[in-house]
Amino acid sequence: MILKNTFTEIGETTIFAKKFFKEVFIPPYETKEFLKQCYVIGYKSLPLVAITGFIMGLVLTLQSRPTLVKFGAESWLPGMVALSLIREIAPVITALICAGKISSGIGAELGSMKVTEQIDAMEVSAVNPYNYLVVTRVLACTLMIPILVFFADAIGIIGGYVGINIHGDVNFYRYLTQIIQSLEFLDLFPATIKTFFFGFFIGMIGCFKGFNASNGTESVGQAANSAVVTASLSIFIIDMVAVQITDLFF
Amino acid sequence: MEKQSRYTWKLGMFVTIGLLLFIMAVYFIGKQKNLFGSTFHITSQFKTVSGLEVGNNVRFSGINVGTVEQIQLKNDSTVIVILVMKEEVREFIKTDATASIGSDGLMGDKVLTISPGAKSTKIIEDNGQIASVDGIEMHDIMKSVKKSVDNIGVISDEIAIFSHSMNNGNGALARLVKDDKMANSVSNTLSNLETGTKGFSENMEAAKSNFLFRGYFKKKEKEKEKKAEERKEKQEEKKEKQEEKAAKEKEQKEEAKKEKQEEQQKKEEAKKN
Numbered sequence: 001m002i003l004k005n006t007f008t009e010i011g012e013t014t015i016f017a018k019k020f021f022k023e024v025f026i027p028p029y030e031t032k033e034f035l036k037q038c039y040v041i042g043y044k045s046l047p048l049v050a051i052t053g054f055i056m057g058l059v060l061t062l063q064s065r066p067t068l069v070k071f072g073a074e075s076w077l078p079g080m081v082a083l084s085l086i087r088e089i090a091p092v093i094t095a096l097i098c099a100g101k102i103s104s105g106i107g108a109e110l111g112s113m114k115v116t117e118q119i120d121a122m123e124v125s126a127v128n129p130y131n132y133l134v135v136t137r138v139l140a141c142t143l144m145i146p147i148l149v150f151f152a153d154a155i156g157i158i159g160g161y162v163g164i165n166i167h168g169d170v171n172f173y174r175y176l177t178q179i180i181q182s183l184e185f186l187d188l189f190p191a192t193i194k195t196f197f198f199g200f201f202i203g204m205i206g207c208f209k210g211f212n213a214s215n216g217t218e219s220v221g222q223a224a225n226s227a228v229v230t231a232s233l234s235i236f237i238i239d240m241v242a243v244q245i246t247d248l249f250f
Numbered sequence: 251m252e253k254q255s256r257y258t259w260k261l262g263m264f265v266t267i268g269l270l271l272f273i274m275a276v277y278f279i280g281k282q283k284n285l286f287g288s289t290f291h292i293t294s295q296f297k298t299v300s301g302l303e304v305g306n307n308v309r310f311s312g313i314n315v316g317t318v319e320q321i322q323l324k325n326d327s328t329v330i331v332i333l334v335m336k337e338e339v340r341e342f343i344k345t346d347a348t349a350s351i352g353s354d355g356l357m358g359d360k361v362l363t364i365s366p367g368a369k370s371t372k373i374i375e376d377n378g379q380i381a382s383v384d385g386i387e388m389h390d391i392m393k394s395v396k397k398s399v400d401n402i403g404v405i406s407d408e409i410a411i412f413s414h415s416m417n418n419g420n421g422a423l424a425r426l427v428k429d430d431k432m433a434n435s436v437s438n439t440l441s442n443l444e445t446g447t448k449g450f451s452e453n454m455e456a457a458k459s460n461f462l463f464r465g466y467f468k469k470k471e472k473e474k475e476k477k478a479e480e481r482k483e484k485q486e487e488k489k490e491k492q493e494e495k496a497a498k499e500k501e502q503k504e505e506a507k508k509e510k511q512e513e514q515q516k517k518e519e520a521k522k523n
Contacts, residue, residue, distance in 0.1 A: 035258060036257070039257040039258075039261045043257070147269065150269075151268055154271045188279060
């Protein structure tokens with residue numbers, strides 16, 4: 001029974017997502033709402049992502065230091081930290097943070113709109129609610145999450161620099177050259193491509209959960225809650241698939 | 251509209267900085283891999299590339315100046331390696347430079363090293379070819395190591411036989427090492443020898459003063475004195491020669507200095523004029 005429900009939900013989400021690709025190209029384009037959502041999703045999440053990124057860089061450096069010192073490979077520390085930050089840690093941590101902040105926000109917002117029948121009212125007043133509410137949010141999420149990840153990368157690298165300077169004394173320029181030496185396009189591009197998928201799924205799942213909230217106040221909370229859980233889970237699944245594809249081709 | 255413009259510039263700044271970070275990362279990684287900026291190509295033929303891979307560094311005088319762009323098999327015993335290098339180092343690479351493959355550290359990647367040649371002054375052209383020096387393969391090293399290990403095996407066998415016979419045999423050496431009696435007799439012999447030689451030197455002193463041998467010893471002393479005098483003379487000659495040389499060199503140096511000074515003066519005068 002639970003299995004059947006899960007499959008039903010996956011099917012419904014797929015139909016919901018299919019509608020997005022149809023609607024995104026059809027006017028009217030809600031540019032103003034899109035920009036506002038970009039602001040809310042991107043700019044407003046920056047402090048949270050920055051703090052997380054900084055701490056991840058710092059912690060990762062301090063944690064991997066003892067192992068590398070054991071092998072006498074302390075000079076690999078910047079390269080290793082930057083590599084793991086850019087390839088894995090920054091995209092996934094940023095996506096998870098955004099799943100917590102944005103997905104739940106969208107779920108709760110749309111859920112409460114649904115419950116208070118504002119969405120129905122929109123439809124009556126000849127505004128396409130899907131176009132106005134869902135397309136703008138999902139698009140904003142898809143485009144803003146990668147940028148947030150760039151910020152997380154950069155700030156995480158600065159955090160790593162602080163972490164290294166707790167024990168040693170490394171010139172910042174030297175630190176940067178060490179990082180750039182260890183990086184290749186294959187580290188940067190697959191990681192960037194998968195963040196678009198992260199963003200899309202975060203927005204889509206939040207919207208779906210909110211849009212399909214049943215009537216009743218408690219369903220708003222439920223929508224927000226299940227949006228976070230499903231989005232987080234889907235991030236890990238996408239990450240796994242992305243790693244396998246990267247591993248297969250490169 | 252008022253409210254919109256308040257957040258739009260923040261959004262614009264956010265997006266710009268974010269994209270700038272990405273572009274910077276792409277640029278710096280690309281610069282590292284020589285994708286942007288002017289480059290030139292060099293090819294070289296190897297019998298074996300020892301596991302060199304596309305993207306490995308190319309070094310000239312220990313500096314990373316490029317990367318391996320392509321590795322092709324030409325026939326069963328020739329591999330063509332195409333290198334992409336920074337344009338700014340081209341003037342230092344002459345046509346008789348050689349390429350060799352080594353490894354970077356014990357566990358590190360392979361590195362293609364370009365060594366400067368000695369004679370040529372012609373700068374290499376784009377897509378030019380340079381000679382290669384075949385690197386030492388690991389199995390070559392292992393072969394020679396195996397040979398010396400085999401030799402060591404033979405030697406250690408013989409040492410084992412030797413020490414066994416020394417410990418267990420009845421030969422002179424074994425008895426010398428093991429037998430107390432033998433040791434005692436040897437030390438007795440030595441002390442006898444000592445007293446014997448003392449007596450002998452006394453005898454010799456006596457013989458010197460004997461009239462029969464006196465003439466012979468006097469002759470010897472005279473010869474010694476002569477030789478000593480000859481040595482002294484030779485040494486003095488050498489000293490004189492060295493002093494002369496030093497004086498000549500000094501004169502030459504001073505002349506050279508004077509000439510230089512004169513030239514400088516002339517130049518300065520020319521400048522003034």
